[in-house]
Amino acid sequence: MTADPIDQALFPPFDDAAGFDRIRADLGAFLPAIRAVCERHGLAASGLAAFERGTNVVVSNDAGQIIKLFPPFLRHQFEAERLALGRVHGNVPVATPEILREGELDGWPYLVMSRLPGRTLEEVWPALGGAERAEALARIGEIMTAAHALPTGGLESLDLGWDAFVERQIAGCEGRHRRMRLPERLVAQIPAYLASARPLLPTSVIPVLLTGEYTPENLLVTRTGGAWRVTGMIDFADACLGPAEYDLLGPCLFLAAGSAELQRAFLVACGTGIADLTPALSRKLMALALLHRYSNLGYQIRIEGWESQASSLSELEQLIWPFPVR
Structure with a gap:
């Protein structure tokens, strides 16, 4: 340099x-x-x-x-x-x-x-049909799986220090979501909800490379053979090392957005078995979404009117991740 x-x-x-x-x-x-x-x-x-x-x-x-x-x-x-x-x-x-x-x-x-060619997935997502959306999410799952398999030697400075990180996030979770203007009825439930989810959270993990950027603004698509295909990924400034589950949140919240079929297409492509699409997985992912260092559910949840559809965090988890899926 x-x-x-x-x-x-x-x-x-x-x-x-x-x-x-x-x-x-x-x-x-x-x-x-x-x-x-x-x-x-x-x-x-x-x-x-x-x-x-x-x-x-x-x-x-x-x-x-x-x-x-x-x-x-x-x-x-x-x-x-x-x-x-x-x-x-x-x-x-x-x-x-x-x-x-x-x-x-x-x-x-x-x-x-x-500079990579293409348009952002955010731009084209509203125009995609169900099959195209499922294919895009499966493709993102394949990309993510490959990234998680990369060696992490030499990247130690990016390690979140997962166990200590989780403790800090739990301690600040209510305050963060109050600042982010999550409905107060949901903020008040956070301590009890996280206590119920605590046994499901990853602990003592072998960290993988997390890009933090599997979101539609940072995925690029190009039109090939009459269909849009994910062909590029940009912006790695939030990359870190941590558990693989932490990377699942962007596609689940921004793109799958409460669709059981889309959640399944993505998670199965990431290596999750159909039998593992359970309420326990819903709770773990909801807890990770609350604890994410950039959590802002009002922006990240792309389900229209979700605030009025969920009176509790338990209802919200099922709205976003409607498992079991068969």
């Missing part, structure tokens, strides 16, 4: 993480830094366009490259993306960005990556 003394004026001022988020997608604010990266590495600085969604500064150029700037307080995301991409690229059955360059500007680490 290279690091040069750079004028602070390359980067706009901000007071905190919220301040950064407000300016993150403002290309003009970060144009001096982006141009400095392009000049340093001989990249095209034409056709620059910023991505509106995301956590970091992400800009594309017209040469098919992505420049991603990480503010100093998100250096851990830079490390996660760099390490995870280095492990998955060329080793999973889907395209992932190739890291072309990396470096640092005045404490801001950055990556230059190849």
Whole structure:
């Protein structure tokens, strides 16, 4: 990694993480830094366009490259993306960005990556029929299984430290979901619900590589033979090591969304046997969803009107994961 003394004026001022988020997608604010990266590495600085969604500064150029700037307080995301991409690229059955360059500007680490073709699954999902949706979820399950089988040596810095992590998440669970504006009747049930689910949670796990990004915004699809197919996966800044079940939540919540058939297509592709699609699995996954470090059920559950359909967390788990499925 290279690091040069750079004028602070390359980067706009901000007071905190919220301040950064407000300016993150403002290309003009970060144009001096982006141009400095392009000049340093001989990249095209034409056709620059910023991505509106995301956590970091992400800009594309017209040469098919992505420049991603990480503010100093998100250096851990830079490390996660760099390490995870280095492990998955060329080793999973889907395209992932190739890291072309990396470096640092005045404490801001950055990556230059190849840009993948396709549209996000989020864009096309509403237009997909049931069979196409089931095929997409099965495909995601195959990709996830391959990623979980990769060796984790050299990735130890990404380890969540699962048992201690779970304890911290349990301690802060009520407060988090109150801040996320989960209905109070459900927040009040969290302690008892987690106590009932505690024996089902993974413990003393042998960790696997979790990308944290099997969500429709970070899965790319292209149209092949008249059908949409998952062909790419992007954004590995939340990658970590932990139990395989932790990765199941994105597709289950965002995509399968209460459909027994879609849940089955995905989970069976991940190696879950039909006989294991039980109420106990529903409870374990619901508990993991509550404990996820980015849990925000109001955004993540894609079942219309779910707040009025579930008066309890037990009802909510069955609404999302209606097992047993035969």
